[in-house]
Amino acid sequence: MGADTMSTIASIITQTLVYSTPLVFTALGGTFSERGGVVNVGLEGIMVMGAFSSVVFNLTFASTFGVWTPWLALLVGGFVGMLLSVLHAVATINLRADHIISGTVINMLAPALAIFLVKVLYGKGQTDQVVETFGYWKVPGLSKIPFIGPLLFEKTSAPAFVAILFAIIAWFVIYKTRFGLRLRSVGENPQAADTLGINVYGMKYAGVLISGFLGGIGGAVFAQTISGRFAITTISGQGFISMAAMIFGKWNPLGAMGAALFFGFAQNLSIVGDSLPIISSIPKVYLESAPYALTIIVLVLFFGRSKGPKAIGKTYIKSK
Amino acid sequence: MFRFKFSKMNGILVPILSVVMGFILGAIIMMIFGYNPILGYKAMLDTAFQSPKSIGEIFVTAGPLIFTALGFSVASAAGFFNIGLPGQALAGWIASVWVGLAIGESVPKPIALTIVIVVGVLAGALAAAIPGILRAYNETSEVIVTIMMNYILLYVSTHLVNNVIPEQFISTKGTTKMVGANASLRTEFLSSISGGSRLNLGIFFALICLVLVWFLMKKTTLGYEITSVGLNPLASKYAGMNSNRIIVLSMVISGALAGMGGVVYGLGTFGNFFIQSSSLSIGFDGMAVSLLGGGTSIGILLSALLFSILKLGGQGMPLRAGVPTELVDVIIASIIFFVGISYLIKFILKKIEDKNKEKKVTQVSKVEGGKS
Numbered sequence: 001m002g003a004d005t006m007s008t009i010a011s012i013i014t015q016t017l018v019y020s021t022p023l024v025f026t027a028l029g030g031t032f033s034e035r036g037g038v039v040n041v042g043l044e045g046i047m048v049m050g051a052f053s054s055v056v057f058n059l060t061f062a063s064t065f066g067v068w069t070p071w072l073a074l075l076v077g078g079f080v081g082m083l084l085s086v087l088h089a090v091a092t093i094n095l096r097a098d099h100i101i102s103g104t105v106i107n108m109l110a111p112a113l114a115i116f117l118v119k120v121l122y123g124k125g126q127t128d129q130v131v132e133t134f135g136y137w138k139v140p141g142l143s144k145i146p147f148i149g150p151l152l153f154e155k156t157s158a159p160a161f162v163a164i165l166f167a168i169i170a171w172f173v174i175y176k177t178r179f180g181l182r183l184r185s186v187g188e189n190p191q192a193a194d195t196l197g198i199n200v201y202g203m204k205y206a207g208v209l210i211s212g213f214l215g216g217i218g219g220a221v222f223a224q225t226i227s228g229r230f231a232i233t234t235i236s237g238q239g240f241i242s243m244a245a246m247i248f249g250k251w252n253p254l255g256a257m258g259a260a261l262f263f264g265f266a267q268n269l270s271i272v273g274d275s276l277p278i279i280s281s282i283p284k285v286y287l288e289s290a291p292y293a294l295t296i297i298v299l300v301l302f303f304g305r306s307k308g309p310k311a312i313g314k315t316y317i318k319s320k
Numbered sequence: 321m322f323r324f325k326f327s328k329m330n331g332i333l334v335p336i337l338s339v340v341m342g343f344i345l346g347a348i349i350m351m352i353f354g355y356n357p358i359l360g361y362k363a364m365l366d367t368a369f370q371s372p373k374s375i376g377e378i379f380v381t382a383g384p385l386i387f388t389a390l391g392f393s394v395a396s397a398a399g400f401f402n403i404g405l406p407g408q409a410l411a412g413w414i415a416s417v418w419v420g421l422a423i424g425e426s427v428p429k430p431i432a433l434t435i436v437i438v439v440g441v442l443a444g445a446l447a448a449a450i451p452g453i454l455r456a457y458n459e460t461s462e463v464i465v466t467i468m469m470n471y472i473l474l475y476v477s478t479h480l481v482n483n484v485i486p487e488q489f490i491s492t493k494g495t496t497k498m499v500g501a502n503a504s505l506r507t508e509f510l511s512s513i514s515g516g517s518r519l520n521l522g523i524f525f526a527l528i529c530l531v532l533v534w535f536l537m538k539k540t541t542l543g544y545e546i547t548s549v550g551l552n553p554l555a556s557k558y559a560g561m562n563s564n565r566i567i568v569l570s571m572v573i574s575g576a577l578a579g580m581g582g583v584v585y586g587l588g589t590f591g592n593f594f595i596q597s598s599s600l601s602i603g604f605d606g607m608a609v610s611l612l613g614g615g616t617s618i619g620i621l622l623s624a625l626l627f628s629i630l631k632l633g634g635q636g637m638p639l640r641a642g643v644p645t646e647l648v649d650v651i652i653a654s655i656i657f658f659v660g661i662s663y664l665i666k667f668i669l670k671k672i673e674d675k676n677k678e679k680k681v682t683q684v685s686k687v688e689g690g691k692s
Contacts, residue, residue, distance in 0.1 A: 041403075041463070087657075095661040100401050100463060101611065105657045108604060112649030119644040120353050236598055240467050247464060285479035292468040299460050 008276075010151045014136070015272060017160035020264025022047070022222035024163040026242035027249065027256040028170045029214030034251055035174060036207025037187035037311045041103030042088050043215045044239025045110030049084050050077035050219025052114035055230040056121065058130040069132040070224045074159075074217050081216015082209050084110065089208040093201055096315045107239075115232055126231035134159055134225045159221050166214075167257035174253060183207055187309035190316040200316055218242065241267075244295040251308045266291045333669065334662045335612050335619065339626070342655035346647055359641040364648075367636025368629045376514025380589055381628035383522030384409070386620060387581030388606025390533050391444075391574040393615035397537060398570035399550035404451060404466025406603025407473035408444040408575040410596065412582025414477045416440030417496055417593040420586075421489040424500025432502040437583055444579015445572045447473060452571025456564040462571070470599050478595045494595040505588035522584030527621075529577065534617040536573075546570045581606065605631075608656045627652065 026043050033040040040046075054070075054077035062069045088106055091097035118127055139153035139161070174180035185193040186203040194200050219235055227234045241263050248262075249255025270287035273279040279287070347357035368374060388405045395402035402408075416436040423432050451465040481494055491497045498504075505520040513519075537543035548556045549566045557563050581602055586593060609627055613619030634648030658665065 041467075091657065091661050096663040097660040100403075101656070101660040104403070104604070104607065105653050105660060108608070108656070109650060109653035112646045112653060116349075116644045116646035116650060119646065233597055237471055240471070244464065244468065283479065283483065285475050285483075288475040289472045292471045295468050296454075296460075296465055299464060300454055300458055 006150060010154065012268070013151060014156050015268045016261065016265040018157045018225050018264075019268045020261045021157060021160045021163045021225065022218040022238055023242045023245055023260035023263055024167060024257050025221060026215045026218030026239060027245040027260045028167060028253055029211035029218065030243055030246040031170065031174070031249075031251055031253055031256050032183070032207045032214070033211035034246065034308055034312055035187045036183050036204045037190065037309055037314065037316070038089070038092050038204055038208050039099040039103065039313045040085075040088065040208065040211050041100055041243070042085070042106030043211070043242055044235065044237070045106035045108070046081045046084050046212055046215035047219030047222065047239045048110040048114055048235045050081040050216030051223035051227070051234050052117070052230050053077050053080035053216070054220030055127050055130055055223050058132060058224060059127060062130065062132045067132060070134050073224060074220045077220025078213040078216040081214075081219065082212040085208050085212020085215070088212070089205050092315065093204045093208070096317070099313050111232055114230065118230060127229045129229045130224060133228060157225065159225065164257065167253050170253035179206075184309070187311055190311050194318065200318065204316070215239070241291055244291065247308070248295065248298060263291045330662075330666055330669065331614055334665050335614060335623070335659060337665055338612065338655050338658035338662070341658050342651045345654045346651040349647065349650065350643060355641060355643045360637055360643045360647070363637045363640035363643070364630070364633030366640065368633035371515055373515035373517040374632065376517025376519035377632055378625065378628045379523040380518045380520065381631055382624040383520070383526045383588060384581040384585040384602045385606050385609050385624040385627055386526035386530060387584060388578050388602050389609035389613060389620045389624060390529060391577035391581065392607050392610040393620065394533065394537070394546070394570055394577065395574035396610070396615055397550050398546045398567060399553065400455065400462050400567070400571065402448065402466060402571065402574050403463055403607070404448060404469050404575070405578045405606050406599035407466070407470035408447040408578035409582035409585065409600050409603050410473050410477055411443040411447040412440035412579030413586040413600075414480060414593050415443035416583040417499060417586045418480075418485060418489070420499035420503030421496060424503035427502060429502040433505070436503050436587060437580065440583035440586070441576045441579045444582060445576040448571045448575020448578065449568065452568040455571070456567040470603075474596060474599065481593060481595050491592070496592045496594070498591040499587060503587060504591055505584060506591070518589060520584070520588035522588035525580070525584065529580070530617040530621055533577070542569065578603070578606070605652070608652055611656050611659050
């Protein structure tokens with residue numbers, strides 16, 4: 001294999017990871033929310049606020065925290081995403097709002113609020129480019145492995161590895177811990193869970209807040225690796241794709257991660273496809289539509305009737 | 321003495337209170353960021369009602385919104401959440417403009433208009449039929465399918481403008497030429513009575529459709545069947561209705577209305593098509609209009625006008641009061657949020673009512689006690 005081909009493949013892998021990372025985080029968030037029975041169509045809006053707040057933090061504190069800025073900004077984005085998700089939690093869990101309506105409100109609210117604040121803060125419709133981004137990372141040690149090293153670990157994306165780690169942790173939490181068991185039982189059969197003394201509302205809150213935190217991180221990663229600034233078009237559909245990844249992955253964190261990696265690959269192809277042989281001859285419209293069309297096809301072929309958690313989308317009303 | 325019952329008026333009180341709370345929240349946000357809310361709202365109203373032209377534009381904006389809102393309400397009546405309105409409206413928009421460009425100069429106006437409308441409506445109906453059929457025969461979530469369809473249609477429309485529509489119809493990259501006068505919904509007369517606004521036939525078609533949809537839902541068997549499937553699909557099946565057929569039909573009607581929204585948007589508001597970077601706002605705004613209007617015809621009309629005033633008036637806020645336009649969308653979103661949590665509003669109204677009743681009871685018992 002020539003050095004050129006090697007570097008092309010390495011760059012495709014890296015870019016796939018870069019585009020997948022936000023989707024992985026957000027899809028994991030969606031999984032927690034839906035496992036607890038709350039549909040979260042608002043992930044897109046949550047990503048918007050995560051992206052916005054991380055960019056603001058990054059621009060403000062880049063000189064203070066230096067290279068650590070983007071990492072701290074992730075936490076800020078996650079926290080702001082979580083704040084926004086509180087709205088969804090209160091509306092759907094306590095106030096019996098329709099989950100889809102509440103989520104849609106979040107999607108309407110977030111971009112408007114974010115741009116409003118950008119105009120208030122900076123006096124223009126979009127922010128400046130951030131200076132401190134995640135950039136590329138060389139995995140110490142692993143990059144020395146022949147063949148695999150240069151492909152996977154030589155010039156790669158650090159947040160991607162964090163995302164993969166998070167997926168593994170999320171899988172462990174949902175399937176192997178008491179918390180996960182309770183969360184799932186609330187999503188499947190809240191009445192029974194309540195009878196067993198599980199705090200149904202508490203678990204649902206936990207699910208939605210975790211989804212807000214991870215969705216916010218997803219938006220923050222996107223802003224600080226791919227767009228580098230915040231504008232109205234920064235987040236355009238990634239939240240919805242993450243939802244699709246979650247469904248693709250059958251509400252299993254590892255499945256969701258796999259699907260997110262695939263969607264990231266597809267998104268990346270539609271962007272860099274022009275410079276690749278064979279791919280460049282495919283009209284862009286097919287590459288761009290592919291993730292969405294595939295979601296529909298997979299839903300139709302493999303799911304049909306079988307849906308996610310049984311009590312999903314239903315408001316649980318505790319009877320006294 | 322309080323005679324009327326609050327809870328009997330929920331249908332009117334919930335939207336009104338939601339609007340009021342939305343405006344209050346908007347005022348609070350303005351105050352937090354150091355703007356004067358009175359100036360802000362004054363700027364909004366002054367801009368919306370500054371001239372016959374701006375009033376004409378209110379109806380221009382309301383037309384497509386009424387269609388997408390009607391589309392949303394028909395699907396909702398059958399129990400479906402049609403988030404695909406932006407894509408369906410987009411399909412109607414591009415299809416009608418494309419055909420309008422082809423026939424706008426050569427075919428007489430009545431025939432040309434009929435053709436472009438039929439094409440746009442069919443395009444919207446087709447875009448909605450896919451999720452409808454998948455839902456009916458495969459039980460695939462219409463929410464997910466319509467969201468995905470929105471993006472597919474968005475990219476397809478860009479592809480069509482950039483690569484498929486004949487060169488002679490394109491003005492600059494990503495933008496088509498204006499359709500000929502015969503395929504346009506605008507007329508000299510409407511423009512002249514409204515101070516040169518883009519006022520067009522769209523709003524009149526919208527009014528007709530408000531009545532038609534009301535008639536369909538309340539006075540026809542199909543409307544009854546749609547509503548009963550929405551209320552209880554299983555019971556409707558036992559009662560002998562073909563629920564699959566009704567599911568598909570309700571989505572098709574919903575998409576046809578959204579498609580018509582796209583026609584009005586394209587041939588009335590703009591007169592051409594230009595590529596979009598994100599989902600059409602008339603889709604999501606139409607959803608909001610329908611939710612605020614409670615799905616009724618009169619409610620949709622009023623809330624579409626309110627939204628148009630907000631949207632147009634909001635454009636004057638930066639210049640006249642320094643408040644960013646986006647505040648309007650924050651207000652709209654929060655109004656819908658309050659409609660969404662109407663349980664809370666109803667709960668509070670009920671509490672007030674019960675308190676009044678209690679007062680009355682204690683007063684009555686006091687009087688009676690005095691008598692004995």
